[in-house]
Each structure stands twice: as C-alpha cells, then as structure tokens.
Amino acid sequence: xxxxxxxxxxxxxxxxxxxxxxxxxxxxxxxxxxxxxxxxxxxxxxxxxxxxxxxxxxxxxxxxxxxxxxxxxxxxxxxxxxxxxxxxxxxxxxxxxxxxxxxxxxxxxxxxxxxxxxxxxxxxxxxxxxxxxxxxxxxxxxxxxxxxxxxxxxxxxxxxxxxxxxxxxxxxxxxxxxxxxxxxxxxxxxxxxxxxxxxxxxxxxxxxxxxxxxxxxxxxxxxxxxxxxxxxxxxxxxxxxxxxxxxxxxxxxxxxxxxxxxxxxxxxxxxxxxxxxxxxxxxxxxxxxxxxxxxxxxxxxxxxxxxxxxxxxxxxxxxxxxxxxxxxxxxxxxxxxxxxxxxxxxxxxxxxxxxxxxxxxxxxxxxxxxxxxxxxxxxxxxxxxxxxxxxxxxxxxxxxxxxxxxxxxxxxxxxxxxxxxxxxxxxxxxxxxxxxxxxxxxxxxxxxxxxxxxx
Numbered sequence: 001x002x003x004x005x006x007x008x009x010x011x012x013x014x015x016x017x018x019x020x021x022x023x024x025x026x027x028x029x030x031x032x033x034x035x036x037x038x039x040x041x042x043x044x045x046x047x048x049x050x051x052x053x054x055x056x057x058x059x060x061x062x063x064x065x066x067x068x069x070x071x072x073x074x075x076x077x078x079x080x081x082x083x084x085x086x087x088x089x090x091x092x093x094x095x096x097x098x099x100x101x102x103x104x105x106x107x108x109x110x111x112x113x114x115x116x117x118x119x120x121x122x123x124x125x126x127x128x129x130x131x132x133x134x135x136x137x138x139x140x141x142x143x144x145x146x147x148x149x150x151x152x153x154x155x156x157x158x159x160x161x162x163x164x165x166x167x168x169x170x171x172x173x174x175x176x177x178x179x180x181x182x183x184x185x186x187x188x189x190x191x192x193x194x195x196x197x198x199x200x201x202x203x204x205x206x207x208x209x210x211x212x213x214x215x216x217x218x219x220x221x222x223x224x225x226x227x228x229x230x231x232x233x234x235x236x237x238x239x240x241x242x243x244x245x246x247x248x249x250x251x252x253x254x255x256x257x258x259x260x261x262x263x264x265x266x267x268x269x270x271x272x273x274x275x276x277x278x279x280x281x282x283x284x285x286x287x288x289x290x291x292x293x294x295x296x297x298x299x300x301x302x303x304x305x306x307x308x309x310x311x312x313x314x315x316x317x318x319x320x321x322x323x324x325x326x327x328x329x330x331x332x333x334x335x336x337x338x339x340x341x342x343x344x345x346x347x348x349x350x351x352x353x354x355x356x357x358x359x360x361x362x363x364x365x366x367x368x369x370x371x372x373x374x375x376x377x378x379x380x381x382x383x384x385x386x387x388x389x390x391x392x393x394x395x396x397x398x399x400x401x402x403x404x405x406x407x408x409x410x411x412x413x414x415x416x417x418x419x420x421x422x423x424x425x426x427x428x429x430x431x432x433x434x435x436x437x438x439x440x441x442x443x444x445x446x447x448x449x450x451x452x453x454x455x
Contacts, residue, residue, distance in 0.1 A: 039413030
C-alpha cells in the first residue's frame with residue numbers, strides 16, 4: 001500500500017505544528033550559541049555540520065527530527081544580526097512581522113512570472129512598487145520600480161537599461177567609493193571597464209567627474225548614497241549638475257541610504273536623489289526585511305519597455321490583449337518569489353512615521369557610539385558618521401593588530417565587527433542597524449575590543 005505523501009504547506013494544521021517545532025529549535029540553537037556567532041571559527045562549525053551524517057540518507061528521518069535537528073544546528077551556528085554585538089555588515093535583523101509575512105508568501109508560493117500563478121500578489125506588487133517609486137521620484141509623472149534581489153541586481157539592471165538606450169559603447173563612470181557590482185555588471189553586459197573617479201574624502205569628487213565626462217560618447221554616472229565602507233553619501237546635487245551640463249545620465253546606488261527617505265529628520269541627506277534616472281534601494285538594509293527585498297526605481301516607466309519578453313505559455317499575445325497582466329517584463333528572472341508581501345505588510349503596519357523612527361533610532365545609535373569612541377582613551381574615531389556606520393581603531397595599533405583583533409573576536413564568538421580601509425589605514429567597522437541596541441551594548445563593543453588589544 002502506497003504511503004500517504006507529506007502534508008502540503010496549504011494545510012494550516014500541519015504547518016502550524018511544524019512551525020512550533022521550528023521555533024523551539026531556533027530558540028534552543030540561539031541559547032546554545034550564547035552570543036552573536038558560534039565560537040571556534042570555520043572548522044568548529046564545519047565539524048558540527050558534518051557530524052549530522054548523510055545529507056541524503058537512504059531512509060529519511062521524518063519531518064519532526066529533520067526540522068528540529070537542522071534548524072537547531074543552523075541557529076547554533078548562525079551569525080545573528082539580532083544580537084547587538086553582531087555589527088559588521090549591512091546585515092539587518094528582520095522585523096518579526098516581515099518574517100511572518102515571508103512565511104505566508106512561502107506557504108502560498110505564488111510565482112511572479114504569470115498572472116494565473118499570482119493574481120493577488122501581482123496586483124499587490126504593482127501597488128507597492130508604484131508607491132515606493134513615488135517616494136524616490138515625488139515629482140515624476142510616471143515613476144515605477146522593479147522588485148530585485150538586492151543592490152547587485154538593481155545596479156546591473158540600471159546599466160542594462162542604459163545600454164539599451166545608448167548601445168554597447170556606453171561608458172560607466174563610478175566613484176572610487178562605488179560598490180563592486182558595477183565592475184561585474186559592466187563585464188556581464190559587455191560594456192567597457194568602468195571609469196573610476198577619485199573620491200579623496202570617501203565621496204565622489206564633482207570636479208574630477210566633470211573632467212572624466214569631458215569626452216565624446218554616452219555616459220552613465222553611478223553615484224552612491226551610502227557607501228559600503230564608511231556609509232557616506234556622494235554630493236548628489238553637485239553630481240547631478242555636472243551630469244546635466246555634460247549630457248550624461250545619472251544612476252544612484254542608494255541600496256544602503258535609500259530608506260532614509262522615510263525619515264523627516266534625515267531625508268535631506270538624499271537631496272538630489274530625485275534628479276537621477278534610476279535609483280537602487282534595498283529594504284533588507286535600512287528597511288528591516290528578510291532578504292531579499294531590493295528595488296530598482298525608474299523616473300519614467302517607459303524605460304522598462306525594453307525588458308519585455310514573450311513566452312507563449314506565460315504571456316501569449318491574445319491573453320495579454322484580453323487583459324491578463326504581462327509579468328515577464330517585470331524582471332530578468334522567470335520564477336520569482338512574492339517578496340513584495342513582507343514589504344507591503346511592513347509599510348502598512350508601520351507607515352512612513354514608524355519606518356522613519358527606526359531609521360532615526362539607528363542614526364542616533366551611530367552618533368552615540370561615535371561619542372563613546374571620542375571620549376574613550378586609547379581609541380581613534382575616523383570621522384563622525386553620516387548614516388549608521390562608525391569606523392574606529394585602537395590608538396597606535398598597526399593594521400595587522402587591528403585585523404587580528406577582529407579575527408580574535410570572531411573566533412571566540414564574542415563580537416562581529418567589520419573592517420574597512422580609509423586614509424591608508426585599516427579600521428574596525430561597526431554598522432549599527434539594530435534598533436533594539438542599547439547604550440550598554442555600545443559600551444560592550446569597546447570593552448571587547450580593548451580587552452583583545454591588550455592580549
């Protein structure tokens with residue numbers, strides 16, 4: 001007699017029971033870890049995973065054991081962005097309501113490549129992307145946005161759209177502070193290697209940009225609002241002026257800084273953003289969404305027409321003419337998760353004010369940490385933070401010592417700090433994206449670094 005197949009996610013009773021097992025395992029794993037990441041380094045983590053045995057056993061262990069074991073070991077071996085001492089990267093602790101919404105998206109499993117696989121999800125995505133595009137381009141007549149997997153995909157799409165407008169001779173001009181994805185995108189798209197403009201103070205130099213644009217041929221300038229290493233914002237109004245004078249197009253990589261638009265207090269940092277033709281924004285950074293939650297916003301929805309693609313089984317002409325929405329032009333991917341649901345839930349639950357308050361809290365944490373560093377004997381602060389990134393280092397330490405301090409804290413599982421080069425020296429980097437971080441947590445970061453310095 002054939003065994004009954006496992007329950008499907010559409011069965012709420014089965015899903016609820018399994019979710020309970022999963023949450024218990026996550027709790028147990030976090031307790032066993034006891035800190036921001038597992039102690040012992042890569043070898044210890046790999047040994048724990050290997051000790052689980054066969055990945056594909058001849059006879060399965062059953063859903064309860066598999067979930068309990070693997071969720072627990074994953075949690076025990078996680079770098080937990082919700083821990084206040086996990087502050088290395090643009091790695092955000094997701095909001096509980098966003099994670100819950102992501103579960104609903106996974107259970108329903110709409111595929112965003114045809115309307116008959118995602119009727120409500122496709123309509124919701126259209127509403128959310130239109131609203132977020134209007135945040136970026138408030139004065140544009142027909143703005144729009146595409147949902148992406150993050151800044152890398154968004155930046156690649158921006159270059160693709162510009163290439164389709166201007167041809168393969170398009171020059172991409174970036175600052176020395178720009179994200180590495182532009183170089184990779186130019187390579188993938190068959191474009192020339194990007195022209196790199198100096199960033200002597202960590203941001204693009206408009207005068208050097210004007211000189212770089214003093215050549216014939218189309219150019220796309222990629223400015224940055226929220227650099228990876230220092231969290232700085234390029235001088236967008238001045239860059240937009242240079243682009244306008246030279247007849248160049250402007251793209252802004254605001255993967256990090258874009259959600260600052262929600263803050264009435266700090267949105268002035270993004271003055272000039274709306275003068276771009278395309279803008280990258282990530283909501284899995286200063287938006288507290290589970291990855292992935294990226295966007296590419298465009299000033300004019302007509303620019304997206306070149307992404308149109310036909311596959312008869314998904315968007316046959318007669319279906320489109322009959323009124324079924326065509327979704328293939330909304331992404332370079334075919335099968336695509338309804339990542340918009342978690343964002344829609346968050347926007348509805350918190351509103352602009354609530355999201356802005358979270359942004360403000362993290363910006364204030366960065367200022368508070370900078371204050372601590374400035375007042376602490378034996379530490380140097382690189383500069384006052386612009387967004388939520390703080391660079392600091394023990395006074396007089398060699399670069400090798402700074403790198404060793406970071407690795408020691410990682411190996412012991414005590415803190416996760418980043419590293420960045422600035423002014424020719426290596427700095428420790430604290431990226432403060434957890435709005436539940438306390439002043440005591442900030443003080444702990446310095447205490448741990450100081451303790452590692454004197455070993």
